[in-house]
Amino acid sequence: MAATQEEIVEGLAEIVNEIAGIPVEDVQLDKSFTDDLDVDSLSMVEVVVAAEERFDVKIPDEDVKNLKTVGDATDYILKHQA
């Protein structure tokens, strides 16, 4: 069953917490991964791989650069999840 927007944000928050140590409550739709959440370009690759597994979605490398905020990633996953 496809995940809801709320479930995706919650999942991304857990992933970002694991990788960058940011408290889960700080991971909100309007937050930028690099500017607000201490996720650099290498850690972003980890976030993407973890999100792919968790939400059963493929995020090709060329799409990763468009995922600037948690909202961008959430929309992408909503649209593309299997």
Place this chain on the structure above:
Amino acid sequence: MSPTNRTVVVTGIGATTPLGGDVASFWEALVAGKSGVSLLEQDWAAELPVRIAAQIAVEPSEILPRPQARKLDRSAQFALIAAQQAWKDAGFTAKAGEDQSANPDRVGAVIASGIGGVTTLLDQYDVLKEKGVRRVSPHTVPMLMPNSPAANVGIELGARAGVHTPVSACASGAEAIGYAIEMIRTGRADVVVAGGTEAAIHPLPIVAFGNMMAMSKNNDDPQGASRPYDSGRDGFVLGEGAGVIVLESEEHAKARGARIYVEAVGQGISADAHHITQPEPSGNGIAHALQNLLDNTDLKPAEIVHVNAHATSTPQGDVAEIKALRKVFGDDVDHMAISATKSMTGHLLGGAGGIETVASILALVNRTAPPTINLDELDPEVNADVVRGEARQLPEGQIAVLNDSFGFGGHNVVLAFRTV
């Protein structure tokens, strides 16, 4: 004094070792003659011919924040912990620049490792085989590169005068400190954080060293396995950890009112050009390094009262070093208290020069030579005054210590420190 001949001093020390997670606990255990060697309880060790090692006393995960630790190879974690201790010990309250007593453009970092991020390399290869391409960590390259500990320490402390990683196997840590002394002496930097780190307790390095017949296989008596100078020695015991010091020009240290531990007198370097793993048996290569030390500094043999020997507990190496000391210093060796601290710490490879420099500095400051443990029957070829069993007091007055480090490849590095 000209900028190319500046006096260099030590103002900070840090260590995380098999004997203790900081300098105080490390020194206490060294003087007490404790062994840091234990049986490897990990599942992977069960079938190995060598199942002993000197494992770190305090796991880095207890100290470093998890998001930072997971992007660092274990060798860089050790280095960062030891460097942070040394930096704080030197009296700096924040990274260079934020603490205005250190100008980042005049601060360097030289941290070496003999093998680099070997556990990251091997673990990520396992990930590739078992879980596939996508799961290999994007942090793999910056974790496994040998300059990673130096680069991470440099970033953490704001070192912009230059960050370096000399690699010379088991002489690496000492070579890093020697390099740092030269950076300051020649005026490239005022403050340099320097030392060595190693984290190679993993089945592949253990099996590989074991197949070279270089390691002790005394699994039945882990604490008695590392026995430098003893007639029954059968190889070294692998250890892990890091030792890092803060070196500074005397002028800079005095201007900021820093506590000065000792003077870093200088270094002697040579190469055997003999064999890729075996030491030149007559000790000529090592003697050349010792002679270079005397020729390039104002050190006098009469003031050397203590030697922290390389002495890894291998049959050939231990004797070659003593022969070299005799060749260069003659009867002066008789007043040198020789300690083989690897009898307690195991052999930290590229980290050895780091923790043994810390031990050498503390020996001067406390005027105490740590013991060599497990020395039941002195090898008759070792005609020198080895400190056996218990620590020994060192004389009053101006005294100096040598810290010897030698590495596969025939690298010989001797460092000298002196009381101030």
